[in-house]
Amino acid sequence: MKDKLKSRRAIWGSKLAFILAAAGSAIGLGNIWRFPMMVGRNGGAVFVVVYLLAVALIGFTVMLAELAIGRHTLKNPVGAFEHIKPGTAWKAIGYLGVVTAVAILSYYSVVAGWAIGYIIKTAGGAFRNLGGPEAASAATSRAFETLVSNPWQVILLLLAMIGATAYIVSRGIKEGIERWSKILMPLLFLIVVFLAVRALTLPGAGAGVSFYLKPDFSKLNGTVILFAVGQAFFSLSLGLGTMLTYGSYIRRSDNLVTSAGWVSFADTAIAFLAGIIIFPTLFAIPGIEPAEGPALVFKVLPLIFSKIPLGQLFGFLFFVLLFIASLTSTISILEVPVAYLVDEKKWSRPRAAWLVGLLAFTLGVPSALSSGGDSLLTRLRIQHWMDFIFGSIALAAGALLIALFTGYVWKVKNAAQEIRCGAPRFRLEKFWSLAIRFLAPAVILIILVSQFFSQ
Ligand code: PHE
Numbered sequence: 038m039k040d041k042l043k044s045r046r047a048i049w050g051s052k053l054a055f056i057l058a059a060a061g062s063a064i065g066l067g068n069i070w071r072f073p074m075m076v077g078r079n080g081g082a083v084f085v086v087v088y089l090l091a092v093a094l095i096g097f098t099v100m101l102a103e104l105a106i107g108r109h110t111l112k113n114p115v116g117a118f119e120h121i122k123p124g125t126a127w128k129a130i131g132y133l134g135v136v137t138a139v140a141i142l143s144y145y146s147v148v149a150g151w152a153i154g155y156i157i158k159t160a161g162g163a164f165r166n167l168g169g170p171e172a173a174s175a176a177t178s179r180a181f182e183t184l185v186s187n188p189w190q191v192i193l194l195l196l197a198m199i200g201a202t203a204y205i206v207s208r209g210i211k212e213g214i215e216r217w218s219k220i221l222m223p224l225l226f227l228i229v230v231f232l233a234v235r236a237l238t239l240p241g242a243g244a245g246v247s248f249y250l251k252p253d254f255s256k257l258n259g260t261v262i263l264f265a266v267g268q269a270f271f272s273l274s275l276g277l278g279t280m281l282t283y284g285s286y287i288r289r290s291d292n293l294v295t296s297a298g299w300v301s302f303a304d305t306a307i308a309f310l311a312g313i314i315i316f317p318t319l320f321a322i323p324g325i326e327p328a329e330g331p332a333l334v335f336k337v338l339p340l341i342f343s344k345i346p347l348g349q350l351f352g353f354l355f356f357v358l359l360f361i362a363s364l365t366s367t368i369s370i371l372e373v374p375v376a377y378l379v380d381e382k383k384w385s386r387p388r389a390a391w392l393v394g395l396l397a398f399t400l401g402v403p404s405a406l407s408s409g410g411d412s413l414l415t416r417l418r419i420q421h422w423m424d425f426i427f428g429s430i431a432l433a434a435g436a437l438l439i440a441l442f443t444g445y446v447w448k449v450k451n452a453a454q455e456i457r458c459g460a461p462r463f464r465l466e467k468f469w470s471l472a473i474r475f476l477a478p479a480v481i482l483i484i485l486v487s488q489f490f491s492q
Contacts, residue, residue, distance in 0.1 A: 046111055046285070046286070047209070047286055048286055048287070048288055049286050049287060049288070052287075052291045052292070052296060054219075055283070055286070055287050055291065055296060056296055056299050056300060056303075057219055057222055058283065058365075058369075059274075059280065059283050059296070059300045060222055060299070060300050060303045060304060061222060061362070061365030061366070061369070062274045062279055062280075062283065062365060062366055062368075062369035063272060063273050063274050063300055063301075063303070063304040063366075064222065064225070064303065064304055064307050064362050064365075064366070065145075065362045065363045065365065065366030065367075066145060066148050066149060066152075066359075066362075066363050066366065067268070067271050067272040067274075067308070067366070068272055068304065068307045068308040068311055068362075069307070069308075069311045069334060069359055069362070070148055070331070070333075070334045070335075071268065071271060071272070071424075071428075072088075072268060072272060072308040072311055072312065073311055073312055073315040073316070073333055073334055074329075074330060074331060074333050074334070075088075075264050075265070075268050076249065076312055076316070076327075077315075077316075077326075077327035077328050077329060077330075077333055078264075078327075078328045078330065079256075079260065079261045079264050079265070080253065080256030080257070080261055081248045081249060081251075081252075081253070081256070081316075081327070082247075082248065082249055082250050082251050082252040082253065083252040083253055083254055083256045083257050083261060084261055084264070084265055085249065085250065085252070085309075085312065086252050087257070087261060087262055087265035087266075088265040088268060088269060088308075089305070090265075091265050091266045091268075091269040092269045092272075092273065092301055092304075092305050093301075094472060094476060094477075095266060095269060095436075095472070095476065095477045095480060095481070096269040096270065096272075096273045096275060096301060097297060097298070097301050098440070098469060098472040098473050098476070098477050099270070099273075099275050099276070099436045099439060099440055099473075099477060100273055100275055100280055100297045100300070100301060101293060101294065101297045101456065101469060101473075102439055102440060102443040102452060102473055103275060103278070103279075103280035103281040103284060103439060104280055104281070104283075104284035104287065104293045104296070104297060105284070105293060105443070105452045105455040105456050106118075106121070106281050106284070106439070106442075106443065106447070106452075107280065107281040107282060107283065107284025107285035107286075107287070108284045108285060108287050108289070108293065108455060109121070109451075109452075109455040110285065111285050112285055112380060113131070113278070113282055113285070113373070113376035113377045113379075113380045113381065114130065114131035114134045114135065114277070114278030114281050114282060114373060114376075114377065115128050115131030115132060115134075115135065115377050115381055116128075116131070116377070116380050116381055117131065117278075117281055117285070118130050118131050118442065119131075121442075121446070121447050122442075122446055122447070127442055127446060130278075130435060130438045130439060130442060131278060131377065133277075133431065133434070133435055133438070134276075134277035134278035134281075134373055134435055135277075135278075135373060135374045135377050136431075137276070137277045137427050137431040137432065137435060138277050138278070138279075138370050138371070138373040138374050139374055139393060139396060139397050139400065140400065140423060140426075140427040140431070141277070141370055141427050141428060142199070142202075142367060142370045142371055142397040142401075143397045143398070143400035143401035143404060143423070144401060144404040144420050144423040144424060144427075144428075145363070145366070145367060145370065146195055146198040146199050146202070146367055146397065146398075146401055147191065147194075147195050147198075147401055147404045147405045147420065148331065148363075149198045149360065149363035149364070149367060150191060150193075150194030150195045150197065150198045150405070151184060151185060151191075151194065151335060152356055152359045152360045152363060153194050153197060153198065153356075153360055154184045154190065154191075154194050155184075155335065155352075155356040155359075156353065156356040156357055156360060158180065158184070159339075159342070159349060159352040159353040159356055160353050162349055163180055163339075164176075164177065164180070164339040164342055164343055164348070164349065164352060165343075165348075165349055167339070167340070167343045170322045170323060170324065171323075171324055173322060173324075173340055173343060174322060174323065174324025174325050174336070174340065175324065177325075177335075177336045177337075177339040177340055178324075178325065178332075178336050180339070181332050181335045181336050182409060185332075185408040185409055185410070186408065186409025186410055187410065188405075188406055188410035188411065191405040191406065191408070191410055192402060192405055192406075192410075194405075195398060195401050195402070195405045196398060198363070198364075198367065199367075199394045199397055199398045199401070200394070201364060202364065202367040202368055202371050202394065203371065203390045203391050203393075203394030204390075205364070205368050206368055206371045206372060206375055206386070206390040206394075207386055207387040207390035207391060209386065221358065221361050221362075221365075222303075222362075224358060225307070225358040225359075225361075225362055226306075226307065228351070228354060228355055228358060229307060229310045229311065229314070230310065231351075232314045232341060232345075232351070232355070233310045233313040233314050235341060235344065235345050236313060236314045236315075236317040236318045236321075236341055237313065237317055239317055239318060239321040239322075239341075239344060240321060241320060241321040241322075242317035242318075242320065242321050243317075243320075244320040244321075245315075245316035245317035245318065245319055245320030245321065246313075246316070246317055248316055248320065248327065249312050249313070249316040249317075259484065259487045259488070259491065260488075260491075262484055263429065263433075263484040263485075263487070263488050264429065266433060266480065266481065266484055267428070267429035267430070267432060267433050268429075270432040270433060270435075270436050271428050271429070271432055272304055272305075272308060273300070273301060273304055274366070274369060274370075275432065275435075275436055275439075276431070276432035276433065276434070276435035276436035276439070277370075277373060277431070277432060277435050278373050278435075279369045279370060279372070279373055281439075282369075282372055282373055282376050283369065283372075288459075289458045289459060290458070290459050291459045292459045292460040293455075293456050293459060293460060294456060294460045294463060294464075294465060295460070311334075314338070314341060315333065315334060315337050315338075318337050318338075318340055318341045318344075319333075319337050319340075322340045325337060325340075330421075331408070331420070331421075338352070338355070339352060342355070371390065371393060371394065371397070374389070374393045375389040375390050375393060378393070403419045404419050404420040404423055405420075406419075407419035407420045407421075408420065430485070430488070433481050433484065433485055434481075434485065436477070436481060437477075437478055437481040437482060437485065440473050440474075440477040440478045440481070441478055443473050444470075444473045444474035444478070445474065449469075449470040449473060449474060452473075453466055453469075453470060456469075
């Protein structure tokens, strides 16, 4: 019976298909919107340094653990922990992931909705002839405020984003995601490289490059580390069971170590390049502050489009790709609660996708209205707090529990055995088994506790 169920489960067409789909999940607003925002707010280059360390030492380690748990159990996050340690409270990690997924989906889709708004704006030529530097900064700032403070507009864009996500997830994960990721991810990469080159050649770009790449270690503190580690989990889609779920569709003969390596590398490359676009442009065309927050990317990007031939076309194409990159991420987020409801509660896939989508939409409305649409919600900074609680704290807590579970409950030797199917020469085994038991839990625990006391 069990074997029959297993053989009915979807499987990625190839190792490359998994890498592209997982990279599609990882690459999204986290790289292009959230990463530059975090760099700008947390001291510039010093954040970048801590971030790179966090990805290499902790993010990669947790990703490998999630993939191993998923492929070993062939289950959704709740079912997976129950499978390895039946009848214990460990499946709470799965429930935490399901709740976190719905919460992240709600406000993430608000920002993705803004990207849809920018597709419409650039198509209508909103950023043509921006004039001199000051006029240009003022114009792009005004364009952003007008978009995000219009209550009906942001709600409608949120609805469109969640609707598109629920539709694709209701049709099943494999077909759509596999086919699209293969074409669109490389295209996004090319445009990002092109824009980065242009940004670096703007007169006055140097100040931005040093803000971004010359660390000032006096700015290093606990908050910087918390946000850098949190950003690593967010950007790599870790801590809530997304990679665990995607891992459950990988075949036994595929190499998990190199797969996790490629996904982490691709994700980091795109985030790094996004910073190369944003900061030189920001310093070359003054008028917008690096610590601007969620508005940063949306105010700065149109400035660079005004500096390249066919800028309007590139701007349009860029926002289309950003929308699609976000969509491949929202799909993977929604897939967590849906896989749980389908596997464990025997709901039909469409019912699960549409009902969870509706819930996320309802939950997203206050976030959508907190950028000027409603004065009380704006003052309460709802979207900011949603992102802090779920996007930073809950993901870190989830990753901590996953590391402890893998290291001490499932045990590294069992996990390593799973990893070795498909990777007979698991070269990083020593490093990984130490990192998952000691390094990752210690670092995450310290930052969570210190954050708790500093709040
Ligand atoms: N990693 C995605 C991004 O960078 C967001 C995400 C977070 C996706 C958590 C899945 C799980 O945009």
